[in-house]
Each structure stands twice: as structure tokens, then as C-alpha cells.
Amino acid sequence: MKSTAKILLSIAAILLFFVFLYWAQKNLDPYKVRILNLCAINIILTLSLNLTNGFTGLFSLGTAGFMAVGAYVSALLTMPYDIKTMNFFMVPINPVLAELHAPFIAALILAGIVSTVVGFLIGAPVLKLKGDYLAIATLGFGEIISVVFTNTQTITNGALGLKGIPQYTILYWSWGTAVIVIIGLMMLLNSSYGRAFKAIREDETAAQAMGINLFYHKLLSFSISAFIAGIGGALLGNLISTIDPTMFRFSLTYQILLMVVLGGMGSITGSVISASIMTVIMELLRAVESPMNLGFISLPGIPGMRMVVFSALLIAVALFMRRGIMGEKEFSWDMLFGKGAGRRESA
Amino acid sequence: MNLLEVKNITVKFGGLTAVSDFSLSLKKGEIVGLIGPNGAGKTTAFNAITGIYKPTSGGINFGGKDITRMQPDKITKLGIARTFQNIRLFSNLSVLENVLVAHHLRLKSSFAAAMLRLPGYLREERAMRKEAEELLGGLALSRFMDEKAGSLPYGQQRRLEIARALATHPKILLLDEPAAGMNPKESHELMEFIEEIRDKFDLSIFMIEHHMQVVMGICERILVLDHGVTIAEGSPEDIQGNQKVIEAYLGVETDA
Numbered sequence A: 001m002k003s004t005a006k007i008l009l010s011i012a013a014i015l016l017f018f019v020f021l022y023w024a025q026k027n028l029d030p031y032k033v034r035i036l037n038l039c040a041i042n043i044i045l046t047l048s049l050n051l052t053n054g055f056t057g058l059f060s061l062g063t064a065g066f067m068a069v070g071a072y073v074s075a076l077l078t079m080p081y082d083i084k085t086m087n088f089f090m091v092p093i094n095p096v097l098a099e100l101h102a103p104f105i106a107a108l109i110l111a112g113i114v115s116t117v118v119g120f121l122i123g124a125p126v127l128k129l130k131g132d133y134l135a136i137a138t139l140g141f142g143e144i145i146s147v148v149f150t151n152t153q154t155i156t157n158g159a160l161g162l163k164g165i166p167q168y169t170i171l172y173w174s175w176g177t178a179v180i181v182i183i184g185l186m187m188l189l190n191s192s193y194g195r196a197f198k199a200i201r202e203d204e205t206a207a208q209a210m211g212i213n214l215f216y217h218k219l220l221s222f223s224i225s226a227f228i229a230g231i232g233g234a235l236l237g238n239l240i241s242t243i244d245p246t247m248f249r250f251s252l253t254y255q256i257l258l259m260v261v262l263g264g265m266g267s268i269t270g271s272v273i274s275a276s277i278m279t280v281i282m283e284l285l286r287a288v289e290s291p292m293n294l295g296f297i298s299l300p301g302i303p304g305m306r307m308v309v310f311s312a313l314l315i316a317v318a319l320f321m322r323r324g325i326m327g328e329k330e331f332s333w334d335m336l337f338g339k340g341a342g343r344r345e346s347a
Numbered sequence B: 001m002n003l004l005e006v007k008n009i010t011v012k013f014g015g016l017t018a019v020s021d022f023s024l025s026l027k028k029g030e031i032v033g034l035i036g037p038n039g040a041g042k043t044t045a046f047n048a049i050t051g052i053y054k055p056t057s058g059g060i061n062f063g064g065k066d067i068t069r070m071q072p073d074k075i076t077k078l079g080i081a082r083t084f085q086n087i088r089l090f091s092n093l094s095v096l097e098n099v100l101v102a103h104h105l106r107l108k109s110s111f112a113a114a115m116l117r118l119p120g121y122l123r124e125e126r127a128m129r130k131e132a133e134e135l136l137g138g139l140a141l142s143r144f145m146d147e148k149a150g151s152l153p154y155g156q157q158r159r160l161e162i163a164r165a166l167a168t169h170p171k172i173l174l175l176d177e178p179a180a181g182m183n184p185k186e187s188h189e190l191m192e193f194i195e196e197i198r199d200k201f202d203l204s205i206f207m208i209e210h211h212m213q214v215v216m217g218i219c220e221r222i223l224v225l226d227h228g229v230t231i232a233e234g235s236p237e238d239i240q241g242n243q244k245v246i247e248a249y250l251g252v253e254t255d256a
């Protein structure tokens, strides 16, 4: 297939998808719309983590922490003055923050930027070192951020969290962002910088010997990843309208990590597929946590069962499907219409 | 003037002195060999020159710049490229991509310009692709262009590693046992190939070899390491007749 034909086909597919979203936003019940929103947000988060862990060979565990930063930034920028002061009844809100207000688009971008700055501050000292110190540092960061947010009461309202965040995250926002992230990452990863990231993943020593500045490229990848995760967190906060520091713990990162591994480390389309499927499965699995009546026997609801099933899945993937759904491959139109015709054109 | 000047470098790992008091001067266009038995410190000397290890003492000067404590990527940018003893390709990237990665160090466009495919970046990308394809063509690797580097036959992998190093536009090429695992005929062809690229790319070459015979033909000078100590330096004829070298190589000679 000609590459212009492929681009047209992709544009057509995206347009068709947005027509579907238009229909879904009007006609589906709120619960289904919420799941669709969660799908998009999980795609964004999975891609963020795949950029570092799958494409650059870094082992980051900071997703939940960056989400927390993004969610709080966006919440504080979009909540109206009255709701803010109502939330902060124990300790009053910092007066400067109370007055701050921004449109949703600006809030999202600022959420990303603040998250990037935090990512830069963690990444800069750690990525100078050789070896997997990033995993330890980001794991610590994730735990520390929830402690910090619990204690910065004039900014975050501490353990009480924030309630009544405007629910601006509708399908156009969540999926619009997801599509931009997908396309943006594809363009980045197919560029010379993307090749440098992959070279580092393949063999750090050889990459450096070929003149690649390891520190710069690792920090670049990690910062972009933090930017995306911050926006993902912001979309989530403005979807569920209530956030508190305990939400953003390691188990959240773990879920996203599972989606990355399941989709295939280093596959964008794999991440999209696995994040969508897993989001739906996670919702269906709510059933196993509620009491069940199978006619002949009734089972009590077991809280936490979802995570058990989830973990079993991770083990199964590790044992039987080590490379995930897509491996490192990408879905392409050629794949759909059979190879042959224009193979060399993928270059 | 000497292009590369290594002055009395010593590399220690804890109590072990892997290389002691090693010196080398390399002129433009020269091919110099470094030989020695297993564990003599040859690769360690390479790693010190390319910045992977920092020498415990001594200094390295390249083209008038002190590179003793520079990061490996900076050294490569200045013009010293290398291959590895145990091939280190980017196995899951295509052959073409392996070479393109080595062009990245000259890229002027920012990551944002690259991501947005701005005209300036597209021009750079086109130019590097063209050059990479030509280079691969010249090394008879064209037909493997889109294959994964890791799936290539061994001999082609060695060639690709040299191609990748050449793509950084080096002034000096360091080759760590390029003929390892090759039979005498293949080794001989490789040596001719090395002379060819020296002339074509205007290089100086410093190469490690385990077996003296392989490098006899093309090296103007040979250094011999044994237990980290330079026990001889001179023309191939001098080295061949050197008593110390024969002793160091006793037992190794037979399988050459």
C-alpha cells in the first residue's frame, strides 16, 4: 500500500471513531461512558510507562506519583472558588491557590508541565548513575508523594482530599488526548530520537560508544513520560471528581505496568489494545468482589479479589506470553490487508 | 604530528593491574596492531582509550585535546569509534537502523523538531538515510537492510558493527578482535577489507588481534601486551623474532 493511502485510511478511521464517540456521548448510559473514558485514560497512562520501560529500557515505577501531581494541579485550577473554600474546612486553603483558575485545556497542559518538572527533579540525579536506581527512586517517590500530599494541607487539603472537582473529562477530551499521545509518540519513536531511545534499550554501552549522550536521552524520555502521566492523572481527577492521596499508591502503577507488559514492551498499538481490554475486564471483575448466587450455591463477596485475578494474569503473561500481545511489533494496515504488496514502504 | 597520544596509562581493578604504563602514538593513516595472550589487558586498554574505564594514572591526547576523563559519547563525537570483542549490535533494530543510530550524534534538530517532522529535520533524516544506504551498499550489506541485526549471520554482524562505527565519521577506528571466529581465508579477506576502508575513509586503525599471523600482513607496527605490560613494540618482523614475545606466546602459538 502507498503511504499516502495509509495516512488517509488512518485519518478516516480516526474520524469514524470520533463519530462513534459523538454518538456514545449522547446515547450511552453514564456508566458505559465512564468506562470508555477510563479506557482512554488508561491508554494514555500505559503509553507513558511504555515510553520509558518498553522503548528506552528504563525501569520506572513513578506513574501513580506523576498522576497525583497532575490530578491535583488540574483539580486546583478548575475547581470554582466556592467549592475550594468549602473543601478546605479544616485548614483554610492558601489564598493564592483559592483565587487561581484556568480553563480545562490550560489546566491539563499545566498538569503535564508541573509533572515534568517533578520528573526532571527526580530523574536528573538518578539517571546520572549506571544501573537500575530509577526503579528504587521512582518507587520511593510514589510513596513519598502521598505522604507529602497528606501533610500539605493548605495546598492539597491533606487526607480529606478534594471533592466536587468539575467533571470536564468527556469523551472528546479523553480520547482526543489519547489520539494526540498515540500519534505524538509514534512520530517521536520513528524519529532519530526514537532510534536513540531504542538503541539505549538494546545496549547502553554500545549506544554510548556510538556517540549517544545517555543522560540527556534518558532524561528526555523520562520527562516526556512524566508529562503524559501528569495529563492522564488530570483527566482522571476531572472524571471521577474526587481525589485523595491514598488513591495514588503503588497498586495503581502496578495495574498500568501490567497493561504495558500484557500489550508488549515497546509496542504502541499493543498498549492501546491491552489498556482497552484490561479496563473492561477490570470492570467486569467487579462482579467477583460482590456476593454471587450461582443458583445451587451462593458465594460471599470477597474484597480485593480483583487484584488477585489481576496478579494471576500477570503471572500467566510472564509464564506463557512473555512478549505480550504484540511483542515489539505494531499493528499496521499492511497487517490487516495481508503483507506482500508494499512491504518495503514501512521504512 | 601524532593523531592519538596515549601516555603511560595504568588501569587497576582493585588489586589487579590490568594495564600498566601503556603508551601508544598513532599517526594519520597508520594501522597498528595490539596482540597478546588471553587476559593480557588488550580490551582494557581499548576501554581506557574510549572512555569506558578511567585510567588510574597517565593521560590520553587526541588531536590536541585531553580526553583522559571524557565520557565515551564525547570521545566518539571527537572522532574515535570502535567495535566490540563480543559483538554488541542493537539486535532488535534493523540493519539500517543500526547505522542510522550512529548518525544521531550529528543531528542538529531538537526532539520537538524531529517529532513534528519540521522541514529542517526531514532534510537531515533524508541525508542520513541516503548516506547509510550507500555505506551499507559499499559493504555488501544492502540486501539485509530491513532485517533485524540479530538475525544476521555472524560474519555479516561483524561487518555491520564496522559499518556502524564508520557511520559516526571517525578519524580513528579501534577494532577489538575483528577476525575472532573466522577461518584463515575469512581472516585474510577481512584484513584486505580493513586496508580498503582505511584508504576509502581516510582512517587510522588500531586493532586488537589474538593471533599474530592475522595482522602481520597489514600492520606497520605491533605492540605486544602480556599481563598488562608492554613487552615489545616494533615492526612485524621485529616482533616475530622477539624472544620475550615467543615466550609469552608459547602454547598459544600452536593453535594460531
Ligand SMILES: Nc1ncnc2c1ncn2[C@@H]1O[C@H](COP(=O)(O)OP(=O)(O)OP(=O)(O)O)[C@@H](O)[C@H]1O
Binding pocket: B013, B016, B018, B036, B037, B038, B039, B040, B041, B042, B043, B044, B045, B085, B210
Ligand atoms: N571490569 C573489570 N573488572 C575487574 N577485572 C577486569 C575487568 N575487565 C577486565 N578485567 C581483568 O583485567 C584483565 C585483562 O582483561 P582484558 O579483557 O583486557 O584482556 P584481553 O587481553 O582483552 O583478553 P582476551 O584476549 O581474552 O580478550 C583480566 O584479568 C580481566 O579479568
Ligand SMILES: [Mg+2]
Binding pocket: B042, B043, B044, B085
Ligand atoms: Mg579482549
